[in-house]
Amino acid sequence: MKYFEPELTPDDDLPAQSSLQDQFGGLPWGLPPERWPLCASCGGPQSLLAQLRHHRERLDLGNEGRVLFVFACNDDSSRCPTRDRNSGASCCLVAEQGELAQGCTLPPLAQAFPQRRLDRWLGEQVHPAWRVVRWYEREDGIPESYPGSFGLNPDVPDGYDEKEYEGYWSEVSQQTRLGGVPFWIQRPEPPPESRFVGQIDSNCCQAFGDNGIGYIFLSGPASAPRGWFLWQCT
Ligand SMILES: [Zn+2]
Secondary structure, three states, X not given: OEEEEEEEEEHHHOOOOOOOOOEEOOOOEOOOHHHOOEOOOOOOEOEEEEEEEOEOOOEOOOOOOOEEEEEEOOHHHHOOOOOOOOOOOEEEEEEOHHHOOOOEOOXXXXXXEOHHHHXXXXXXXXXXXXXXXXXXXXXXXXOOOOHHHOOOOOOOOOOOOHHHHHHHHOOOOOXXXXXXXXXXXXXXXXXXXXXXXXXXXXXXXXXOOOOOEEEEEEEOOOOOOEEEEEEEOO
């Protein structure tokens, strides 16, 4: 199966951003403030983990110009249960091109989130920004038809060769990427009727426990895709 690995450069080393780009960490570009996800556990704004544009091969969001935003509460400071996809402490949303504004977005101010809290949040909870300067296309050698697409089935599928299975398994990358099959650290936890979109390792934003991996899934029809995020660690 084909998958895509990003080459990341710190935002500070690049010319100032003037349009929406694929990015990990930092502040989202053009996200309407009213769509900024708040953490169901602590009530604070969640922090951006990734902002990724629709691409027919790399990230099929069902429509040109759509953008996937992945957020999670910065649990380094909050200790919120971001690992659980149903916790409301993380969020994965798809925005339409027409919804997006120009420029970086800040979380909306509210009575419970006044300017002084925003100032502190900006200093403490925004992850360092990394921009994707290039995507590399890779091939893991796993046939699309292989049952269970790994992850979804952690054991050798019935009637299949163990050595072949282990050979494929050893090719599953643990790094940040789009496409391919998930590298599950624990038992697979795919959301029902979803498809794997990509994973985020612990090198650019959150540690996800200790050296964990965050997983991105999409479900629902192409007209209204719904995103999911969860993570695992050893
Ligand atoms: Zn929280």
